[in-house]
Amino acid sequence: MSQNYSFISDWIAPGSRVLDLGCGDGALLQSLQQQHNILGYGLEIDPDSINQCIANGINVIEQDVNKGLTNFSDGSFDAVVMTQALQAMRYPHLVLDEMLRIGRECIITFPNFGYWRTRAYLNFRGRMPVTKQLAYQWYDTPNIHFFTYADFEALCLERSINVLHRQCIAEHFPDTQLKNLWPNLFTQTAVYHLSR
Amino acid sequence: MLPDSPNDHSIGLVSTQYVHIEQPLKLACGLVLKSHDLVYETYGELNGERSNGVLLCHALSGDHHAAGFHEGDSRPGWWEHYVGPGKPIDTDKFFVVSLNNIGSCFGSTGPASINPDTGEVWGADFPSLRARDWVESQKLLMKYLGIECWAAVIGGSLGGMQAMRWSLEHPDKLLNAVVIASSMKLTAQNIAFNEIARRAIKSDSDFCDGHYLTQNKAPLRGLALARMIGHVTYLSDELMGQKFGRQLRIGDLVDRNTDPIEFQVESYLNYQGDKFSDTFDANSYILITKMLDYFDLSREYENNPVKAFSHAKCNFLVVSFSSDWRFAPERSREITDALLAAGKSVSYVEIESDKGHDAFLLPNERYQNALDGYLSHVAQGLKGGAK
Numbered sequence: 001m002s003q004n005y006s007f008i009s010d011w012i013a014p015g016s017r018v019l020d021l022g023c024g025d026g027a028l029l030q031s032l033q034q035q036h037n038i039l040g041y042g043l044e045i046d047p048d049s050i051n052q053c054i055a056n057g058i059n060v061i062e063q064d065v066n067k068g069l070t071n072f073s074d075g076s077f078d079a080v081v082m083t084q085a086l087q088a089m090r091y092p093h094l095v096l097d098e099m100l101r102i103g104r105e106c107i108i109t110f111p112n113f114g115y116w117r118t119r120a121y122l123n124f125r126g127r128m129p130v131t132k133q134l135a136y137q138w139y140d141t142p143n144i145h146f147f148t149y150a151d152f153e154a155l156c157l158e159r160s161i162n163v164l165h166r167q168c169i170a171e172h173f174p175d176t177q178l179k180n181l182w183p184n185l186f187t188q189t190a191v192y193h194l195s196r
Numbered sequence: 197m198l199p200d201s202p203n204d205h206s207i208g209l210v211s212t213q214y215v216h217i218e219q220p221l222k223l224a225c226g227l228v229l230k231s232h233d234l235v236y237e238t239y240g241e242l243n244g245e246r247s248n249g250v251l252l253c254h255a256l257s258g259d260h261h262a263a264g265f266h267e268g269d270s271r272p273g274w275w276e277h278y279v280g281p282g283k284p285i286d287t288d289k290f291f292v293v294s295l296n297n298i299g300s301c302f303g304s305t306g307p308a309s310i311n312p313d314t315g316e317v318w319g320a321d322f323p324s325l326r327a328r329d330w331v332e333s334q335k336l337l338m339k340y341l342g343i344e345c346w347a348a349v350i351g352g353s354l355g356g357m358q359a360m361r362w363s364l365e366h367p368d369k370l371l372n373a374v375v376i377a378s379s380m381k382l383t384a385q386n387i388a389f390n391e392i393a394r395r396a397i398k399s400d401s402d403f404c405d406g407h408y409l410t411q412n413k414a415p416l417r418g419l420a421l422a423r424m425i426g427h428v429t430y431l432s433d434e435l436m437g438q439k440f441g442r443q444l445r446i447g448d449l450v451d452r453n454t455d456p457i458e459f460q461v462e463s464y465l466n467y468q469g470d471k472f473s474d475t476f477d478a479n480s481y482i483l484i485t486k487m488l489d490y491f492d493l494s495r496e497y498e499n500n501p502v503k504a505f506s507h508a509k510c511n512f513l514v515v516s517f518s519s520d521w522r523f524a525p526e527r528s529r530e531i532t533d534a535l536l537a538a539g540k541s542v543s544y545v546e547i548e549s550d551k552g553h554d555a556f557l558l559p560n561e562r563y564q565n566a567l568d569g570y571l572s573h574v575a576q577g578l579k580g581g582a583k
Contacts, residue, residue, distance in 0.1 A: 017539070018434030039539060039541075041536060041542075047562055049568070050543075050545060051562075051565045051566060051569050052569075052571050053543065054513070054543050054566055054569040054573070055570070055572060055573055056573070057573045057577075058543075059541050059542055059543050060543045061532060061536070061542070061543065061544045062544055062545050062546045063529075063544075071529070071533045071536075072536075073537065076537065149344070180274075
C-alpha cells in the first residue's frame with residue numbers, strides 16, 4: 001500500500017483538514033502530517049488499530065462509517081480519504097455521497113475485482129478468489145461488495161461525480177506495462193481523486 | 197497486562213500533604229474565600245524542567261487518595277488500577293498530583309470546616325460552588341507546587357468536567373486533557389437523580405436544615421439513601437444481574453413460611469449506603485451534586501460548544517463506556533464532535549464494558565491500553581524528558 005501514498009499526498013494541499021475513513025493504524029495520516037503538516041483525523045472501529053493510532057499521536061475517532069457520518073457538517077474537510085474499504089461498506093454509493101458532502105475533495109482506493117488474475121481464479125477454479133489483497137474466505141470476508149474499475153467509472157458517471165485524477169496500480173510485469181491500456185483488466189488497485 | 201491485585205506494581209506507602217492557601221479565592225457566586233486549606237498527595241517525581249506534572253481531578257465522592265496505601269490501611273487509593281509505576285498514569289514518568297477539592301469533606305475547606313468570620317461550622321452556609329472554582333483552587337495549588345504547565349489534566353465524570361474547564365479557562369496551562377465518562381452538561385434525567393438524592397438527605401430529621409454538626413447530629417439515614425440511589429445509577433442492569441441476580445442472603449422463597457427474606461442486592465446496597473454515610477458529609481453531597489447540575493461548558497460561549505472549545509489549545513482524549521447510562525457514550529460523542537468542529541486534536545474511544553459509569557475506576561484492558569498509549573506519547577514529547 002505504501003506506494004499509493006505518494007499519489008495521495010500529491011493531491012492534498014499542505015495544511016489541509018483531512019478525514020481518513022477506516023484509517024487503520026494511521027500510517028497515511030502520519031505520513032501526511034509529516035510531509036504536509038495536515039490536520040488529520042481517522043475513523044476506525046478496530047480496537048488494536050485505534051490503540052496504534054493513539055500511541056502514535058494520531059487523532060482517531062471510534063466511529064462506524066456504516067452507521068452514518070451525520071455528525072460531520074457539509075464541507076468541513078478539505079479532503080476525505082478512504083483506502084481499501086469501500087468494498088466493505090454496507091452502502092458504498094451512499095458513503096461516497098457522504099464523503100463528497102463532508103469533503104471538498106475525496107480520495108478513494110479500492111481493489112479492482114476485474115483484475116485478470118482474479119478473473120482467472122474464478123474462471124478456472126470456479127471458486128471465489130482468495131488473493132493477497134482479498135485474503136478472506138467468502139463466508140467471513142468483510143468485503144461484501146465486489147466491483148471493478150469499470151463499475152466504479154460507471155458509478156461516477158451515473159452520480160455526476162467529477163474525476164480529478166485516477167491512478168492504476170499494478171505490481172507485476174506485464175500488468176505494469178498494460179494497466180493504462182486496459183485498466184479494467186490489469187489494475188490491481190485503483191486510486192481516484194474525486195469532487196462534486 | 198492488568199495486575200491481578202492492586203498491590204502489584206503499587207506506588208506503595210503514600211502520605212497526605214496539607215497546604216494552607218493564603219491567597220483569597222474569588223468564587224463564581226461572587227463570594228470570596230479569604231484563604232483555604234487543601235489536602236493532596238503526589239506520586240512520582242517532578243523533573244528538572246517541571247514539565248511532567250499531571251493533575252487528577254476527582255468526581256463527586258472522590259478524595260485526594262488516588263493511589264498507594266496509607267500507613268496501617270489495607271485499602272488502596274480510588275484509582276489504584278491506573279496510577280502507579282508502569283501503570284497508564286505512570287509514576288515513573290509523571291509527577292502526579294491528586295487533591296481533595298474545596299467543598300468536599302476529606303480535609304480540604306468545605307461545609308464541615310469552621311467559617312473564620314463566625315467561628316462556627318459553615319454547614320449549609322458554605323458558598324455554592326461551580327466546577328470553575330475547583331479549577332481556580334487547583335491553579336493555586338499548581339502555583340504552590342511550582343508547576344507552570346500540566347503535561348495532562350485527567351478526570352472521570354465530574355473530573356472530566358474540570359479537565360474541560362481547565363482547557364477553556366487556562367488554555368496555556370495544560371498540554372493535554374483526558375476527559376473520561378463525562379459530559380458538557382447534565383441531562384434532565386441526571387439532574388433528576390441528583391435531586392432525589394438531595395431530597396433524601398433533607399428528609400432526614402437529623403438534617404436540621406444543614407446545621408446538623410452544630411447540633412451534634414448527622415443525617416446518616418438520608419445520606420445512605422442518597423448514596424444507594426446514586427450507586428444503582430452508576431451500575432448497569434447487566435452487571436447487577438451478574439453480580440447479584442435474585443440470590444437471597446437470608447431466607448428461602450420456596451419454603452413460604454420463612455421470614456425474613458433478604459436479597460443479596462438489598463444487603464449490598466444497604467452496606468454501601470451505610471459505609472458511605474459514615475465517611476461523607478451530607479452538605480458536601482448536596483453542594484457537589486448541585487455543582488454537577490449547574491455545569492454547562494458552553495453557557496458563556498453563546499451555548500455553542502464549538503465556540504467554547506475554540507479557546508482550547510491542548511490535545512484531548514475522550515473516553516466513554518458502552519453501558520454507562522448516567523454519562524452515556526452519546527455525551528462523549530458530543531464533546532468529540534465539538535472538538536472536531538473546532539479543529540482541535542482529539543481522539544475518542546468507546547470502551548465495551550458492562551460495568552456502567554463505575555467502569556472508569558475499574559480494570560479494563562482496552563481502557564488501560566488507550567490511556568497507556570496516549571500518556572506514553574505525552575511522556576515522549578515532554579520537555580526535559582519524562583523524569
